[in-house]
């Protein structure tokens with residue numbers, strides 16, 4: 001069968017585009033090297049992103065998509081998805097070796113509201129849930145899907161493209177080939193287009209020169225409670241600082257904490273790439289675990305939250 005479009009990448013972008021194209025009557029195949037549910041980073045929505053999602057939903061008649069754009073509607077219509085409430089951005093500045101401290105004028109903290117109410121607020125999406133759900137919606141709208149295959153070739157023929165992929169389940173797995181009119185690289189890194197079309201990879205210019213170590217954790221304490229216990233809580237906060245994209249500022253590094261309804265917290269340490277070099281070979285799990293503990297030990301209040 002010849003498809004109107006083949007999309008490589010079953011992430012947020014690829015699935016949503018597949019869903020839209022299928023609703024427009026296109027015959028679409030979505031291909032990915034991973035299977036759902038799979039881990040993905042990039043969890044925190046923003047007001048502009050939410051508005052865009054709502055516009056796409058309205059424009060293409062994707063009624064099931066619209067609730068995904070807000071905390072209130074998502075909890076009501078899609079309770080099976082793990083999400084987190086995000087009323088805005090909270091920032092706390094820490095000093096190494098010292099518990100977090102603040103002044104009455106809040107010289108070391110900042111709360112930036114992004115929404116007026118819980119119901120209309122932004123949210124954090126557990127990407128493993130949300131990407132799997134988007135894939136399911138795309139398939140229900142008519143997309144075909146082939147997951148767990150590695151793209152091994154892409155060729156342009158007169159009127160379109162031929163994509164070749166190999167099953168990853170076993171060594172020397174089955175090779176499959178599909179043809180399409182439009183080829184869409186939604187791998188995030190333009191992996192396929194760069195590798196098989198000989199395009200210049202310009203992404204190096206966009207890199208931020210920072211690196212991060214991150215994971216999903218259970219049992220991370222709330223910073224709002226920590227502030228309360230230490231007599232530092234704001235008497236009338238504009239929102240709970242844990243219902244936020246929480247930033248802990250650590251000199252020239254920072255840490256994010258995003259809290260989800262099921263008790264999972266997404267935590268990541270970000271610092272200049274050059275500074276990670278001091279932690280040895282981070283390709284090795286034990287080096288990553290050591291680095292994590294060393295960084296935590298520098299900031300006692302964050303250490304408290306994580307233990």
Ligand SMILES: Cc1cc2nc3c(=O)[nH]c(=O)nc-3n(C[C@H](O)[C@H](O)[C@H](O)COP(=O)(O)OP(=O)(O)OC[C@H]3O[C@@H](n4cnc5c(N)ncnc54)[C@H](O)[C@@H]3O)c2cc1C
Pocket residue numbers: 008009010011012013014031032033034040041042043044045049149150151186187188191192212268
């Ligand atoms: C540390 C960090 C924090 C971030 N935080 C945020 C945030 O808070 N909010 C936000 O909006 N964004 C955030 N982002 C950005 C966000 O992660 C991305 O913009 C988003 O995930 C892109 O979605 P996507 O669908 O394009 O790609 P992805 O979600 O990366 O999906 C790409 C898919 O392509 C597949 N794939 C890749 N290569 C191949 C191949 N060769 N063959 C077959 N399949 C392939 C992968 O398996 C994957 O499923 C963050 C990014 C990083 C790195």
